[in-house]
Amino acid sequence: MIPWIGQPLPRFEDPPLLTGEGRFVADLTRDASFLRFVRSPVAHGRIVSIEAPGRITAFTADDLRQVRPIRPLLHRPDFHPIEQPVLASGKVRFVGEPVAVVVARTPEEAEDAAEQVFVEIEPQDPVVSAPDALRPGAPTVHDHLEDNVVVDARFETEGVDEVFAGAAVVVEFDLRSQRQNALPLEARGSVASYDPRSGRTTLTASVQSPHVIRTILADLLGIPESDLRVVVPDVGGAFGQKFCLAPEDVVTAWVARRLRTTVSWVEDRRENLMSSFHSRDHHYRVRGAFDRDARLLAVDADLLCNIGAYSCYPVTCGVEPLMALAEFPGPYDFRTYRVRSRGITTNTCPMAPYRGVSRPVITLAMERLMDLAAVRFGIEPAEIRRGNLVSEFPYSSATGLVYDEGSYVESLDRAVEEIGLEDFRDRQAAARSEGRYLGVGISVFSERTGYGTSAFAARSMDVTPGYETVDLAMDPSGNVEVRLGASPHGQGLETTLAQLIGDELGVEPARVRVVHSDTDRTPYGWGTFASRSLVIAGGAARLASDRLRAKLAAIASAELEAAPEDIVIRAGRATVAGTDAGIDVSELARLAYHSSHRLAGGMDPGLTATATYDPAGTFSNACHVAAVEVDPETGGVRVDRFVVVEDAGRLINPMIVDGQLHGGVTQGIAGALYEEIRYDSEGNILTTSLMDFLPPTLAEVPTIEVHHLETISDATITGAKGLGEGGTIGAPAAIINAVADALRPLGVEVAEVPATPSRLRRLVSESERIPA
Amino acid sequence: MTERTRVEVELTVNGRSHRVRVEPRRTLADALRDDCGLTGTHLGCEHGVCGACTILADGEPVRSCLMFAVQCEGMDLRTVEDLADGDRLHPIQQAFWENHGLQCGFCTPGFLMLSAGYLAQNPDPDEEELRAVLSSNLCRCTGYQNILKAVRQAAEVMRG
Amino acid sequence: MAPGYYTPAFMKPAPFDYHQARSVAEAVAHLGEYGYEAKILAGGQSLVPAMNFRLARPAVLVDINPLDELDYLEEDGDTLRIGAMVRHVTFERPVTEGPTGRLLAMAAHHVGHLPIRVRGTFGGSLAHADPAAEWCVIALLLDAELATRSPSGGRDIPAADFFQTVFTTALEPEELLVEARLPNLAPHTRIGFQQFSRRAGDFALTMAAVALEADDGPVANARIALGGVSDRPVRAGEAEQALEGQPATDESFRAAAEIAAQEFDAIGDIHGSADYRRDLVRALTRRALEQAIST
Incomplete structure (x- = not known):
């Protein structure tokens, strides 16, 4: 099957996972004691005392005085650092915050022990929502700050007010996105093991970035990195929630060192919902100015992001507000832009990146703007988009982002064709006369992916991610081992990299072993997040393969007495182009190790290569179209169809690509209609079970129809663009626009996600136009 | 801590007897994983919603997080480790592989056992029934599209 | 002294003693012995989650599965x-x-x-x-x-x-x-069952079950039971009475559903307010009646 690139190859990752041989953190606790965290039941208060019966092994912040607090940094004047002790010290700042930790022999006994730890807390008034936290005189979450604003970023081009003053139409609206939890099906956890012989500690953890976690662990514990090893076993989903440092992992490593033993922390679902990272808790006020031809001239946006009680390492609590600020314009061409984007700290669980980061919400905002304007102009939503989408490349946005070549208009046209828009409008009209409410919604968006150091540096991050390094070695048998700093966990990178490398080196993908997720065995790298691994680690693998291939060609050229540029390596053989003369790649490999005296002068023995890739980034694009029916009496929404036209450049493994889109879209549907973390006004979390926080089942998800465009840009060396987040970014806007389209005859607007049945029913019942 | 009362329980898992000493409060899922060493059965919520812990008890798919090990003496318990025949994957496993029915793989054992239990009694389900049954469990990665496809294919293969 | 607190979240049951009943008499004898401390374990599909959360913590569990x-x-x-x-x-x-x-x-x-x-x-x-x-x-x-x-x-x-x-x-x-x-309902009784839940398989936010006789004439023996609207399942007695003797028409169903919606002090929770639940009662009752008459 040459080339391997483009083949829907079944994944090499799968057989152990199918047979119960997967090894996740909770499967590795055989020799471990069990930790249980005592968590704060109070949103805000001063810790007066913590008492544990003497027979219990318990630790508090007093015991961990040598451990530094987590203090993520951005170097910019509009950012105010806040810090988090790994166990609450002095104050508690959200319900679920770890206050103490106990150690026991079984998970049940650990809970018994935790239950006996008594925490005396002097409660203080909490702030729960971002608007509450902004009120004058509101309690402050962090006493060293004057208020609760920890990020206050602004951007403004010239002449905003003038453009609005001269606009033919100004559209203005509010948008509220409720809070979500990324909800990997495996919650977080780690096993820490201290080895008294070497003095080293191994943390086996369900994380996305083993090298970065090792660095921060070493920093916080005050020990050299070489005393730590971080290993990532199978990971049961992450979606961003396992990218940032869990304070519990630091405590787990600390306890193992303190007790000189092996201990484990296995987060349960309630803890995960309560204390693991949340996201997407935003309030927006948006204005758009249009000329009389429905051209978008300017956007003015005020964005509030509730970042919770603490800042997440390494990306900081700036990640949502700053991404919202920079990428708000999305795929639309307008030059005049003013935005203020604030991160507000509150007495709620901290925020961290979740698939899409701010883009599901800013895409929803831009796509609502387009639909609201289309209604004002009396034109089809597709038409207003066509007139405003970016169509010449490279395109430089109002905030200075450079879009490589994409297919924004083409994806829109194709998606509208696939959904059969004209027929749908006829059916919609007929249904309305029967009192049924059908709607169609469009979402066009760009997805910035595979961005390297330069992009992260623009955020002034103290810890600036970006590059990936790949070490490649062909062993004497001709098999290939690839070691990388990225840390795939379900994305199928072992398979796609094997396909890439297989084509380059002329070996079967099955002979390429991908080694990752172990700091002892892999080069420093940033991990798997931000739709980057195939682009960046794949690019590095391609570069390393080129180098190795060049060496193979050089050896072959000497053996075959031909010029190196005439050597073709394919299907396990190196041949001289246009002749039958050739030699097996495995023979070249053997020679490189065992007959190095035959190598040309100056050539090192062996077959290894290392390469680093650090691209500026590339934009995927897509159009999603949803068709829904809203039941006006119950407020229920049924998604009848969901069409995706995706352009992610060259597809390495189309089956894996489609899987990413299916899962992404489903998480987007979840955000649009189902999932919502709720707090009461005292900061008590109300959604700590899967009977309250509602990930959709198959019954709530329609068939997802996926179509591809393949625009190959020169922004990446493989031609591939990232796409891990796109499904989640685009789907909420398509769904909400469809719901709004369905309810338009009632004269109501959908301004809040998730659009739950009770919210939609309230809109309907408050409508002045009573449904038929 | 004082020693809690443990009781001896004989569990028959995948045709093999496991004598374990557990507290009465130990769930079947925990007993399978920690006492029998069969960690293919996963825990995703421990309150009966996600279905990652689904196994077969006397042929029926059940949530093993909602049963206690002490209840299960004499039951024929089957876990994902029992599905393949040596190196030969069960048709459902094979179909999940060929159709990319898994990504992170955490929910997979639960879906496999749910499907195995259901198809054994309903070899020729229609689309609506299949969707209803597969909505028993949660998957966070696949959007269920390829799980549905895989089980549909497996049903065909198993009918022969 | 400031208030004291314990950790808010559990996922493994508190300890309990386990008794497997071999007869109804034995089960009842255990209940007689332990009283409030005991809980019956039947299918366990609601009890065990509550025990895992330690919201239910019986000291004794009497398993009646063998019965x-x-x-x-x-x-x-x-x-x-x-x-x-x-x-x-x-x-x-x-x-x-x-x-x-x-x-x-x-x-x-x-x-x-x-x-x-x-x-x-x-x-x-x-x-x-x-x-x-x-x-x-x-x-x-x-x-x-x-x-x-x-x-x-x-x-x-x-x-x-x-x-x-x-x-x-x-x-x-x-x-x-x-x-x-x-x-048993009389053979010619017509039945309807409607519910609305957030996801398939979830407990319903509200449900309506109806039974009525209306072969060739007015409605007789109308029964309407509702779930999820009050602190217990309830019969919509006023709506039942309103239907009695009425023709089985859209208008009378609509009127009965409206009465049912107003009959109770509905409960609210995070999935829906009391008002919303009344709206659901109205819609589901009417639909259940329509379903009954059309099948």
């Missing part, structure tokens, strides 16, 4: 007798000819998901008394009699007296629910 003597279905004249240990899945196909079996089958498909239905039991669901549980609503709709055994004998409790408030029944601590007796 085959409680796993039976019998037609006794006009009465369907359901042993407490009959699993939900049994009702997926009609267990008896006529409207009663069909109604049970309609409801059965909404009880959780397949793995829940193969374990959960009819009696366990009644004794758990979730206000949105299908069997509780059906028992009330059909004026079921619930038979108990206790160390002092036993009694029959009408469904109307059995459900008291959320998760609370008329069962005394030493009393075991052994059987539900459902008077």
Whole structure:
């Protein structure tokens, strides 16, 4: 099957996972004691005392005085650092915050022990929502700050007010996105093991970035990195929630060192919902100015992001507000832009990146703007988009982002064709006369992916991610081992990299072993997040393969007495182009190790290569179209169809690509209609079970129809663009626009996600136009 | 801590007897994983919603997080480790592989056992029934599209 | 002194002693001995999650799963007798000819998901008394009699007296629910069952079960039972009365549904306010009546 690139190859990752041989953190606790965290039941208060019966092994912040607090940094004047002790010290700042930790022999006994730890807390008034936290005189979450604003970023081009003053139409609206939890099906956890012989500690953890976690662990514990090893076993989903440092992992490593033993922390679902990272808790006020031809001239946006009680390492609590600020314009061409984007700290669980980061919400905002304007102009939503989408490349946005070549208009046209828009409008009209409410919604968006150091540096991050390094070695048998700093966990990178490398080196993908997720065995790298691994680690693998291939060609050229540029390596053989003369790649490999005296002068023995890739980034694009029916009496929404036209450049493994889109879209549907973390006004979390926080089942998800465009840009060396987040970014806007389209005859607007049945029913019942 | 009362329980898992000493409060899922060493059965919520812990008890798919090990003496318990025949994957496993029915793989054992239990009694389900049954469990990665496809294919293969 | 607190979240049960009952008499004897400290373990599909959260922490668990003597279905004249240990899945196909079996089958498909239905039991669901549980609503709709055994004998409790408030029944601590007796609906009775839940298999936000006779004339023997709207399953008595003797038309159904919607102080929770639940009662009652008359 040459080339391997483009083949829907079944994944090499799968057989152990199918047979119960997967090894996740909770499967590795055989020799471990069990930790249980005592968590704060109070949103805000001063810790007066913590008492544990003497027979219990318990630790508090007093015991961990040598451990530094987590203090993520951005170097910019509009950012105010806040810090988090790994166990609450002095104050508690959200319900679920770890206050103490106990150690026991079984998970049940650990809970018994935790239950006996008594925490005396002097409660203080909490702030729960971002608007509450902004009120004058509101309690402050962090006493060293004057208020609760920890990020206050602004951007403004010239002449905003003038453009609005001269606009033919100004559209203005509010948008509220409720809070979500990324909800990997495996919650977080780690096993820490201290080895008294070497003095080293191994943390086996369900994380996305083993090298970065090792660095921060070493920093916080005050020990050299070489005393730590971080290993990532199978990971049961992450979606961003396992990218940032869990304070519990630091405590787990600390306890193992303190007790000189092996201990484990296995987060349960309630803890995960309560204390693991949340996201997407935003309030927006948006204005758009249009000329009389429905051209978008300017956007003015005020964005509030509730970042919770603490800042997440390494990306900081700036990640949502700053991404919202920079990428708000999305795929639309307008030059005049003013935005203020604030991160507000509150007495709620901290925020961290979740698939899409701010883009599901800013895409929803831009796509609502387009639909609201289309209604004002009396034109089809597709038409207003066509007139405003970016169509010449490279395109430089109002905030200075450079879009490589994409297919924004083409994806829109194709998606509208696939959904059969004209027929749908006829059916919609007929249904309305029967009192049924059908709607169609469009979402066009760009997805910035595979961005390297330069992009992260623009955020002034103290810890600036970006590059990936790949070490490649062909062993004497001709098999290939690839070691990388990225840390795939379900994305199928072992398979796609094997396909890439297989084509380059002329070996079967099955002979390429991908080694990752172990700091002892892999080069420093940033991990798997931000739709980057195939682009960046794949690019590095391609570069390393080129180098190795060049060496193979050089050896072959000497053996075959031909010029190196005439050597073709394919299907396990190196041949001289246009002749039958050739030699097996495995023979070249053997020679490189065992007959190095035959190598040309100056050539090192062996077959290894290392390469680093650090691209500026590339934009995927897509159009999603949803068709829904809203039941006006119950407020229920049924998604009848969901069409995706995706352009992610060259597809390495189309089956894996489609899987990413299916899962992404489903998480987007979840955000649009189902999932919502709720707090009461005292900061008590109300959604700590899967009977309250509602990930959709198959019954709530329609068939997802996926179509591809393949625009190959020169922004990446493989031609591939990232796409891990796109499904989640685009789907909420398509769904909400469809719901709004369905309810338009009632004269109501959908301004809040998730659009739950009770919210939609309230809109309907408050409508002045009573449904038929 | 004082020693809690443990009781001896004989569990028959995948045709093999496991004598374990557990507290009465130990769930079947925990007993399978920690006492029998069969960690293919996963825990995703421990309150009966996600279905990652689904196994077969006397042929029926059940949530093993909602049963206690002490209840299960004499039951024929089957876990994902029992599905393949040596190196030969069960048709459902094979179909999940060929159709990319898994990504992170955490929910997979639960879906496999749910499907195995259901198809054994309903070899020729229609689309609506299949969707209803597969909505028993949660998957966070696949959007269920390829799980549905895989089980549909497996049903065909198993009918022969 | 500042207030003191304990950690808020658990996922493994608190310790308990376990007794496996080999007969109803033995189960009842355990209940007599331990009283409030004991809980019956039937299917466990609601009890065990509550125990895992440590929201329920019985000191003693009396397992009645081995009691085959409680796993039976019998037609006794006009009465369907359901042993407490009959699993939900049994009702997926009609267990008896006529409207009663069909109604049970309609409801059965909404009880959780397949793995829940193969374990959960009819009696366990009644004794758990979730206000949105299908069997509780059906028992009330059909004026079921619930038979108990206790160390002092036993009694029959009408469904109307059995459900008291959320998760609370008329069962005394030493009393075991052994059987539900459902008077069969007359053969020509028409039935409807409608519910609305956030996701497939979730407990319904609200449900409506109806039965009525209306062959060629006005509505007779109208019954409407609702779940999820109050602290227990309820009969919409005023709506039933309003329907009695009326023609089976859209207008009378609409009027009855409106009455049903106003009949109760509806409850609200994070999934929907009291007003929203009234809206659901209105819609689901009307739809259940329409369903009854059109099938």
